Amino acid sequence: MGNTIITQIYESIKTLLIYKPPQNPKPFVLDEIEKGKSGHSGPRPEDGITSAVRELKTLVDYSRRLEEIMEKSIAAFRGNDLTSIERLPEEVEALKKVKDNTAPVLLSYDAAAQPLDKLVSPLLEENKAIIDRMYSSDINKDILIRRFELGGKQPIKAMLVFLDGMIDKQVLDLGVLQPLMLLDTGKTKPAGNELLTTIMENCLPSNQASPVSKFKDVADAINGGDTALFLEGVEQALTLSTKGYKQRGVERPQIEQSIRGSQAAFSEGLRTNTGLLRTMLPTNDLVTEILMIGDRIPQKCAVMYLKSLVNPDLVAEVKRRLKGISTDYIVDLGILEQFIEDHPAMIFPQMLSTERVDRAAVNIAEGRVALVYEGVPFVHIVPVTFFSFFHSVEDFSLKPPAGTFMRLLRIVGTLVAVILPSMYLGINYFHQEALPTELALAIAGAREKVPFPAIVEILMMEFSFELIREAGLRVPGLLGSSIGIVGAIILGQAAVAANLVSPIMVVIIAVTGLASFSIPDYRLAFALRITRFAFLLLSAMMGLVGLSFGLLVITVAMCSMKSFGVPYMTRVAPKTISGYDTLVRGPVFRQEIRPDQLNTQDSRRQPAISRKWTKEKPVGKKEEEE
Incomplete structure (x- = not known):
């Protein structure tokens, strides 16, 4: 009997209805280990x-x-x-x-x-x-x-x-x-x-x-x-000692770039990094203690400080927290920070992370402690305050007016990046009378053809900007920055042409994004970006009152924080002795006192008159008198 259409249909139905055991072997399944079979769960019979x-x-x-x-x-x-x-x-x-x-x-x-x-x-x-x-x-x-x-x-x-x-x-x-x-x-x-x-x-x-x-x-x-x-x-x-494994050499800073100042950055080698710090601080007073962190895979962590300057209680507390860690393996300083910081639930960083050798050396010279971890090209500094994240090495390489201007610019940029979209949303929803009539009419005319409410408009643009930022970071090399610039221009122009967003919204989001780049510390910038979304929701619900409430909650939370015993908002709250180095960058020869909140063994950095040559007569005058 030939293989007709009827027989083919019959064989197909038979194949579907009649069960046949699978011919392929069973796939691999990672089952749990039974107790007694592992050498770590108990003694075995053998x-x-x-x-x-x-x-x-x-x-x-x-x-x-x-x-x-x-x-x-x-x-x-x-x-x-x-x-x-x-x-x-x-x-x-x-x-x-x-x-x-x-x-x-x-x-x-x-x-x-x-x-x-x-x-x-x-x-x-x-x-x-x-x-x-x-x-x-x-x-x-x-x-x-x-x-x-x-x-x-x-x-x-x-x-x-x-x-x-x-x-x-x-x-x-x-x-x-x-x-x-x-x-x-x-x-x-x-x-x-x-x-x-x-x-x-x-x-x-x-x-x-x-x-x-x-x-x-x-x-x-x-x-x-x-x-x-x-x-x-x-x-x-x-x-x-026969170490000979390959390590990356000393390179230029990639994140904390500067026009003036040292161009040396930390690498992954622990001893390379400690050697760089000793090159910057050539003194026998610099102490390096090495602790092993991790139970199953221990890693070296160096604690560096100036013995005659740092507060001994600070060093003891840092070592106590490091020795009190019980975990299998810590691969990065960011993970180590979460194990030893005072407030792990807060999104704000409580340690200063830097890749610059000169910045770490300056903080050690002020009486802080540096943590150097094996395999990490960054050094963490403790304790810190909120205003420490707005300081840059270039602040002291420039004249006081220029350094002060740069710091104030960063503070203003931070405020703009955090509250500008929320202010626009609150005014647009609840406080239209706060705007001049001409500006209010211009905004209303620009939003006439936009089918979405302002909150949806802002969230769309914010998430688009975050996607462009993330894509620029993940795509390697110059292609990443090109994608960010071209993507932002094309996306903004196309969104306005399609009447999905208004032109004023593109301007606000662009200004907010540029202002966020003025924050020197990446982790602080990331925390403030998250805070911006919370402020948007508060403004959408309660207007400027909600924004004020959010700012009050964040301020209270930051005032209650501490970084290794130092209040996070020092020197503003609590008030301490001014050192001309918080927001206003005073002359270097007027900064006689080290940061008061560190309670160092020697609080005086230099005498009251550090420019002693100003009290002496010029060389030509001396010769004339003689």
């Missing part, structure tokens, strides 16, 4: 067997080490090797320490402990087993273990552990391996930890070398790009 195997392996290594020493002793006495005979007591003493570590109670405790909690063993094989367990060396190809022997008549087994890609191979070869492999152990009398000290002081040219006893310290050093040296019979490891 842990006891594994611990027993480790204990037995340790005893076997100790027996093998004892056998080697016995064979060396027999050979030394038969060959009348005086050098070897003199070294026998030292080796026996080292073996005795190994025997003390193989007591059943210690073995049982050590086998059950986590690798990071263990102490460095005098047995090289035991240390290798711990390293293998810590870094999963059977599958992890980043960890490298280099075995070798210290030369001479009495060779000593050694082991180097490092991460590939994190070290400088030339430093490792010439500064570590070559001196160690050429070392004559026959001339080196000490053994045990004394041998490690002798090697560190007389053999290795590395600029940083320190002995450690815990594997936690060993892991921190290896993860940071250092190399760990283990020696047979030595209860300590030696960490050597």
Whole structure:
């Protein structure tokens, strides 16, 4: 019977109606881990067997080490090797320490402990087993273990552990391996930890070398790009500075650009950034404390301050908050800020974030604390006030009138960016009598053909402007700025031509957008942009009364905020000693007092008369009198 149309229809209906098991394998589904199957949720049944195997392996290594020493002793006495005979007591003493570590109670405790909690063993094989367990060396190809022997008549087994890609191979070869492999152990009398000290002081040219006893310290050093040296019979490891991973160099500031002033910006390297700050502040009074942040993946955070100037309570509070963080991993200073700031629910920034080295140095010199985080090209300054975000490095590079004008311009631009759309909306809805008759008629005539109310008109333009701003940030290079300019022009012209918005609305939104760019700090500008939308809703409901209510609420909230013990609105509320550096930028030679709210150990920056040459007679007058 041929394959007719009827049979095809029949087969199709049969295929639809009759169930057939799927031929493809089941898709992958990420199920939850059952309790007891993960090594972190509790002890597994095979842990006891594994611990027993480790204990037995340790005893076997100790027996093998004892056998080697016995064979060396027999050979030394038969060959009348005086050098070897003199070294026998030292080796026996080292073996005795190994025997003390193989007591059943210690073995049982050590086998059950986590690798990071263990102490460095005098047995090289035991240390290798711990390293293998810590870094999963059977599958992890980043960890490298280099075995070798210290030369001479009495060779000593050694082991180097490092991460590939994190070290400088030339430093490792010439500064570590070559001196160690050429070392004559026959001339080196000490053994045990004394041998490690002798090697560190007389053999290795590395600029940083320190002995450690815990594997936690060993892991921190290896993860940071250092190399760990283990020696047979030595209860300590030696960490050597061999860092060589690639880092971005010092470049020009990309966000906080300036005409005058330093052109150096921070990079991702912690030590690069601390070095840049020390270049700007060449004094022994500058202190750098490094703390580890993160439980599972610890990262370095440097706390920098001038010891003789900063308030000790401020430093203690900063360190207390940093040490009180308990989380797996912090990747950025912005995340760290949310863990330690006083008011995490407030949208206003409570730390000053800067990429400029000179700006961070100036704040440290005033008595503040700088936080430098590994892998972040920004530095956070604490404590700060609301007016600190309107200051720029160029304010002091220019004359006082120019610096004051720029600061007042930023304040006016901030007010315009926050309240201009809300004022227009409130006047348009509730207070038309506040406008001159001619202006009110002009606005009404421009909006005659617009089918939407003013609130919809403003929100459409605001969201369009925000989309253009976001697109300009996300598109790389010069194309982003081009998209922003062209998009704004085309969108505004097309919206007016289509009678979707009025021309006056395009002008208001354009002025508001330009005014928002006058705010120096990006995070403060973002917070004020969000506040602008809240003010729009209040103005739409209650007019200028709603706008005034919103401004009052924001002012009260900001006056109640603190940044590491300093009131956020200082020097306005509460009132403090004026230093000619809040809104008005006074002459530098008149700023004798440091910011009063910091309560530094030395409040005086300079004497009352800093230009002492003005009290002296000119050189020509002195010569005439003589």
